[in-house]
Amino acid sequence: MTTTHAQSGNFTAPLLLVDDDPDDLWLVTRSLCKACPWDRPLTVACATTGSEALRYLDARLQSGIAPPGLILLDINMPGLSGIETLIRLRTRPALSGVTVVFLTTADDPGSHGEALRAGADAVIAKPDTVAALDAFAAHVFRTWLREDPAPPQQISAAG
Numbered sequence: 001m002t003t004t005h006a007q008s009g010n011f012t013a014p015l016l017l018v019d020d021d022p023d024d025l026w027l028v029t030r031s032l033c034k035a036c037p038w039d040r041p042l043t044v045a046c047a048t049t050g051s052e053a054l055r056y057l058d059a060r061l062q063s064g065i066a067p068p069g070l071i072l073l074d075i076n077m078p079g080l081s082g083i084e085t086l087i088r089l090r091t092r093p094a095l096s097g098v099t100v101v102f103l104t105t106a107d108d109p110g111s112h113g114e115a116l117r118a119g120a121d122a123v124i125a126k127p128d129t130v131a132a133l134d135a136f137a138a139h140v141f142r143t144w145l146r147e148d149p150a151p152p153q154q155i156s157a158a159g
Contacts, residue, residue, distance in 0.1 A: 014145055016045045018053040018085065019074040019103070024126065027133060028072065028103070035137035050077060050085030061094050068098065070144045075104040075111055075123075083111070083118050090119045099144050103136075 015032065019025050025046045036042035045068065047053035057067055071089070075082040082102055089095050102115045102123040112123045121144075127133040 014043065014069045015140075016047065016053060016056065016068040016071045018047045018050065018071065018077070018082070020048050020077040021074070022048070024074070027130075028137075031130075031133045031137035032140060035134065035141055037141055050080030050082065050088075053085060054080075054088055057089065057092070057095060061092070067095055070140070071098055071100045072103045072140075073100055073120075075102050075106045075115060083115055086115070086118045086120060101144065
């Protein structure tokens with residue numbers, strides 16, 4: 001688990017990025033940080049597997065820290081696929097309302113439909129140019145992260 005632009009204390013990242021490709025993690029994080037309209041640096045938590053993402057989320061919830069407002073999730077990952085990760089995530093009541101967007105290279109309408117049936121809020125093709133990635137990052141803030149969640153965000157352990 002890595003965190004970019006981490007804050008201290010009980011601050012939780014407003015965004016969790018889950019992808020098994022370290023280059024994609026770096027590129028998407030870079031574009032999101034560049035597009036961030038807030039008066040402070042963006043905090044992005046990154047996980048390379050679905051299991052790692054679920055452990056991160058569970059640890060935050062057990063500590064009484066709010067989950068991220070948005071999870072960007074790859075569909076095709078070794079171990080738990082993105083869809084399997086989402087299904088497990090949606091069984092946790094405190095995470096049922098978190099926005100989950102699949103960012104994927106999968107060009108299979110069947111997997112896109114399966115992702116939406118599993119509870120994804122959107123399925124978006126991974127941008128294939130830096131300009132398209134930057135446009136996607138700006139779209140993230142206009143659509144899913146419109147407000148800056150002022151740290152720290154606390155929730156009860158009961159969720």
